[in-house]
Amino acid sequence: MADLTRRAFGVLASSGALAGCATLQPQGFTEPLAPAGPFRLAPVHVSEDRVIRVVAGLRPYRASGFVVRAERLGDKTLVHNYGHGGGGITLSWGTSELAVDLGFAGPDRDYAVLGCGAVGLATARLIQLRGGRVTVYAKALPPQTTSNIAGGQWWPTSVFDAAVATPAFLAQYAQAARLAYRRYQLMVGDAYGIGWRRNYFVGQPSLEAAVGSLADVAPEARLLQTGEHPFGTEKVVQIDMMQVEPSIYLPAMMRDLLVAGGKLEVRELRDRAEVAALPEPVVFNCTGLGAGALFGDKELEPVRGQLVVLLPQPEVTYNLLSGPSYMFPRHDGIVLGGTFDHGVWETQPQPDITARILARQKALFARMKT
Numbered sequence: 001m002a003d004l005t006r007r008a009f010g011v012l013a014s015s016g017a018l019a020g021c022a023t024l025q026p027q028g029f030t031e032p033l034a035p036a037g038p039f040r041l042a043p044v045h046v047s048e049d050r051v052i053r054v055v056a057g058l059r060p061y062r063a064s065g066f067v068v069r070a071e072r073l074g075d076k077t078l079v080h081n082y083g084h085g086g087g088g089i090t091l092s093w094g095t096s097e098l099a100v101d102l103g104f105a106g107p108d109r110d111y112a113v114l115g116c117g118a119v120g121l122a123t124a125r126l127i128q129l130r131g132g133r134v135t136v137y138a139k140a141l142p143p144q145t146t147s148n149i150a151g152g153q154w155w156p157t158s159v160f161d162a163a164v165a166t167p168a169f170l171a172q173y174a175q176a177a178r179l180a181y182r183r184y185q186l187m188v189g190d191a192y193g194i195g196w197r198r199n200y201f202v203g204q205p206s207l208e209a210a211v212g213s214l215a216d217v218a219p220e221a222r223l224l225q226t227g228e229h230p231f232g233t234e235k236v237v238q239i240d241m242m243q244v245e246p247s248i249y250l251p252a253m254m255r256d257l258l259v260a261g262g263k264l265e266v267r268e269l270r271d272r273a274e275v276a277a278l279p280e281p282v283v284f285n286c287t288g289l290g291a292g293a294l295f296g297d298k299e300l301e302p303v304r305g306q307l308v309v310l311l312p313q314p315e316v317t318y319n320l321l322s323g324p325s326y327m328f329p330r331h332d333g334i335v336l337g338g339t340f341d342h343g344v345w346e347t348q349p350q351p352d353i354t355a356r357i358l359a360r361q362k363a364l365f366a367r368m369k370t
């Protein structure tokens, strides 16, 4: 497996930051020379015959945002932690910290976690780290969760509708994002499949539009000047973000859970009565989209996303985003995505959507100066 740190180094090299260091200075000059032109990025070879798989998944979306809240269920405490939309990998450690704060009743006690995606696993690990005993009950385990489908960019995207979200939710959201940002940094490296990565947002009009209220978790964010980047007169914002590779991260989290004595039970909970009958006195509900049927949340809806994955290209060390479209290079392939179909439950990949994703990416790379 290629070293993630080396790949992050490759981002700098490809962005021209290191090329600048190698520039020869005429004798007697102390100022660095101005860059000769736009930095170059290794292009992605977008073609139908390089497609290695196409997948679709359902983001668990609520217009008013995720739910982190405790309630009583008979003699139990039930803590909800679901509905993360397009940002569940990103926010998992943060909302889970908030959820565990609400439900943790002390060490040496038994806790149930429903769900074994990114959110359930982070919740389970945080309980263990505080000294609790955990059993995870899940209908499906990785690699059969939505969390495995995720592109894995560390940035909360499509999590709520700003027209509907309350100030209380926005405060909780910002707190969760900051907690998760700190937590993921402790896990950077090959063991968890997490690394730092430069992201280029093409056609992004301003830095403020790109980072919103989360400027403090967007290092090296800046609006690039025309002539500095390979996209002509387009406005381009660069931001360094972490990237999480679900096919490495989720198995590593499961190993951590089991090594720390956690138990896993593959089981579907069908209603509140079955949850109430579990032996553990505290239950964390991390069932993602499953929470809609299990707990009657009518606001929860799927936002379908389809991904087209191309053969890996190790020389591609940056993320590229333009409008809804994105390209994330990973060890398991070049991930192309950017579809958001509200209310669509279909998980079979659709050939017309594949064709549209490939066409958009071809057009984007055709505009890039190489």
Ligand SMILES: Cc1cc2nc3c(=O)[nH]c(=O)nc-3n(C[C@H](O)[C@H](O)[C@H](O)COP(=O)(O)OP(=O)(O)OC[C@H]3O[C@@H](n4cnc5c(N)ncnc54)[C@H](O)[C@@H]3O)c2cc1C
Pocket: 056, 057, 058, 059, 060, 082, 083, 084, 085, 086, 087, 088, 089, 090, 091, 114, 115, 116, 117, 118, 119, 120, 137, 138, 139, 140, 141, 145, 146, 147, 148, 149, 150, 151, 152, 153, 154, 155, 156, 267, 268, 269, 270, 286, 287, 288, 289, 290, 291, 294, 304, 305, 306, 307, 337
């Ligand atoms: C195409 C696509 C791209 C994405 N890209 C990103 C990205 O780049 N960055 C990012 O942060 N997020 C991204 N996301 C969003 C992210 O995948 C989700 O927000 C996240 O996976 C939600 O995690 P979860 O643990 O809540 O749900 P899941 O991963 O769906 O896990 C839910 C768990 O609950 C179990 N379960 C459900 N119902 C029951 C039941 N009744 N009884 C027992 N168990 C049950 C399931 O079997 C599963 O184990 C993307 C999503 C998609 C579809």
